[in-house]
Amino acid sequence: MGRFEKKRGKASPEVSTASLPDIIFMLLFFFMVVTVLRDAELKVTINTPEATELTKLEKKSLVNHLLIGKPIIKYQATYGTKPRLQLGDKFANINEIPLFLEKHKATLPENQRQGITSSLKIDGDVTMGIVADVKTALRKANQLKVNYSAGKRAQ
Amino acid sequence: MGKTSSRDRMKNEINAGSMADIAFLLLIFFLVTTTIAEDKGVLVKLPPWSNEPPENLKMNTRNVYSVLVNADNQLLVRGEPMRVEDLKNNTKLFISNPRKEQDKAEDPRKAIISLKNDRGTKYKTFLTVYNELKAAYTELRNEEAERRYGKLYDRLTKDQRAAIRAQIPLVISEAEPTSFGDEE
Structure with missing residues (x-):
């Protein structure tokens, strides 16, 4: 028990989430670029x-x-x-x-x-x-x- | 706590954690709203073109189901006016001939649907009529498949489907359109 408590005290637990939006934005842009709305203009x-x-x-x-x-x-x-x-x-x-x-x-x-x-x-x-x-x-x-x-x- | 200098305040970062949620929301919005355009339609096989006029085949009139559509989008089926809503059931009766009547097809294999329209007929009407005729065949095939194998036609194996197709072949013959009505 004692050992666990020691470890918790040492670690700084939070992972930085600052880059998460960038990843998601990249996904978003990927989908926006890939989706083709219509191949030929309708006349x-x-x-x-x-x-x-x-x-x-x-x-x-x-x-x-x-x-x-x-x-x-x-x-x-x-x-x-x-x-x-x-x-x-x-x-x-x-x-x-x-x-x-x-x-x-x-x-x-x-x-x-x-x-x-x-x-x-x-x-x-x-x-x-x-x-x-x-x-x-x-x-x-x-x-x-x-x-x-x-x-x-x-x- | 004293006064904080402006430089101290500059160090404070905006919490960027919720940005991910906003981006996710946008992503999901685009995922949901983009519908991948599906191409669907009534599949038809046209007859090959030949320069010679077709032979005058002697057909037994009881095996021919003639459907005429005029420029006013009205139906004339075997000389009698008919509503589009009744076309499917009447066609089914003609092909299957469950009571073995003298004026309907001898056998589904011998039945021929002859469809003729005018150049002034609306495309909408033409396609609706064609759809009803095809639907009559689809329903007959489904009934036959259900009777023989206890499954719908689409669920059958290739060989079973071929057997049904041989029993109830789809024959819709389209004649050259007449040109009485006004074209657009």
């Missing part, structure tokens, strides 16, 4: 419909995005209010789809190419005309795996 307004039969897109590198919707207010003066196609981060015509698909394909190794999925993000109020044209272009480019992006509908 069209998209409000996807809701559905129940949803499939998750697993491999992000195997997915290319085709967006269809009305241009946002900023671009309505130049591009009008009719629904437009957006590929990557700019407006595009239907006939640019094959090149867009080919560019994406070139970034992938050959053995993964048959798993490529096209994610169609289309505004619910767009009429089927432009959608049908895009679908035809995809079929002609032999890109047949398509995912109509949709939100989850509450049952």
Whole structure:
């Protein structure tokens, strides 16, 4: 007993916590930098419909995005209010789809190419005309795996 | 205690212990608010493109379930108007044909859903209709899986799933859209 009491008297027990905030801040900055909010700027307004039969897109590198919707207010003066196609981060015509698909394909190794999925993000109020044209272009480019992006509908 | 000189006061440190808590709070806030955007959607396999017009296949009309959507987003199913809410159950009845009626599919393997829309149809309606048709198949497969193996379709092994798929193949054929309605 006596020995324990002696030891306690000698030691100065407190560990300095002054560097703890720095460590936590470092973690904080790490998360702030790493979280990507959105990869491409949206130039069209998209409000996807809701559905129940949803499939998750697993491999992000195997997915290319085709967006269809009305241009946002900023671009309505130049591009009008009719629904437009957006590929990557700019407006595009239907006939640019094959090149867009080919560019994406070139970034992938050959053995993964048959798993490529096209994610169609289309505004619910767009009429089927432009959608049908895009679908035809995809079929002609032999890109047949398509995912109509949709939100989850509450049952 | 006399007057403390200002230099003495400078030596006093602010307690930095609570800084960690503040930083933690910020960290947790960011962790909670960042939602990693999930990409979900209705998966569809498009038919390959061919320049030749499709052959005029002779189909037994009892095996074809034609669904037409017009530019006013109304449904015409086998010549009769129908509400979207009833589509799933009617499709299920058509495919499974539990009472062996003369006007419904002979067998789920022979059933074909034919979907046709107009260029003026709203995408929202199209996707809802497609979703209902797919849901009908999903429910039928789940029922069959439950009956055969006592499990949901998603929980089955690969071989079991293939067996169910062979019994109830998903055939939704999309025709070229008509162009009567106004496009945007």
